[in-house]
């Protein structure tokens with residue numbers, strides 16, 4: 001039978017502890033979620049500020065449905081472009097400190113669309129080894145020559161650029177916060193190098209938006225790099241609590257992407273209610289700095305408590321990886337935690353390099369100290385240190 005390979009491949013995944021399955025969440029997202037009628041403590045959501053179920057965001061979406069209906073019926077360039085798309089783009093540009101912004105249905109599509117529009121055959125795109133899969137897919141799909149430097153290794157990045165003369169255009173692309181490791185890119189150095197070699201610079205601010213910078217504007221605010229990064233990609237699906245992706249940058253960059261980004265052109269516009277929800281999310285962040293403060297006080301508390309028993313983890317963001325090693329061990333540990341009422345799925349290859357399977361803890365502003373104590377005490381109680389040597393995943 002022609003489809004037998006599917007069964008073989010599934011069995012192979014299962015045998016190597018690499019089979020992926022999801023659980024069904026029965027109520028809204030939050031620090032406590034309902035699965036099969038039981039409450040679990042969730043430490044695996046990108047809903048960093050707890051906005052995914054915020055009353056003001058729900059209200060904004062409901063009102064937008066009343067006023068603008070649900071669907072959009074066409075792509076933006078045909079007849080799907082509505083007032084709320086433009087309002088949201090204006091708000092994103094203001095938030096990111098750029099001239100303009102362009103919405104995409106998802107962050108994945110924003111990366112794909114922008115990368116494939118900006119570079120092609122004859123060009124060079126250079127990325128960090130730990131970049132998100134959507135960047136990797138965009139780089140591959142673009143047709144440009146794609147080179148990778150070891151994680152956060154600025155010298156290797158520079159040596160790749162030293163050999164870049166034959167290429168027409170050059171683009172450096174990096175996560176600003178690395179999604180599976182939680183550490184941050186050395187952006188000031190990368191900005192310098194990009195300038196020196198006349199390369200474009202694109203950052204993926206998915207995990208920094210609403211998290212980094214005093215006002216949550218992202219890694220540019222954190223480092224004070226306003227105006228120094230050509231292409232800023234972000235997602236509305238994480239701290240903003242909604243769905244959607246965007247590119248922020250100059251007016252001419254956005255005009256170019258409107259004309260060239262296939263994942264913008266050939267897809268239906270987002271429902272207006274999603275835009276209303278994102279607008280409300282961004283407004284909440286601007287009006288209530290304490291949301292971000294609460295997230296960081298949880299991050300700092302975990303950092304403090306973790307230092308009691310593991311010394312190799314640098315906590316730099318709400319993403320705290322506990323690297324276990326073999327996929328099966330990570331899966332087993334995740335299962336033990338689940339039986340104790342804590343949801344942290346194991347992150348395994350190909351999401352992370354082989355031998356670095358991990359539990360990726362992610363924190364929310366809405367976790368209480370009691371929630372965090374329960375997680376750490378449970379980890380301690382089950383003696384999870386016996387599961388491996390906590391290698392760091394870099395290099």
Ligand SMILES: *Cc1c(COP(=O)(O)O)cnc(C)c1O
Pocket residue numbers: 106107108109111132134175179204206207235236237243244245
């Ligand atoms: C989640 C994520 C994306 C994709 O964003 P979506 O809006 O979920 O499609 C892109 N880049 C990084 C670094 C991410 O973590």
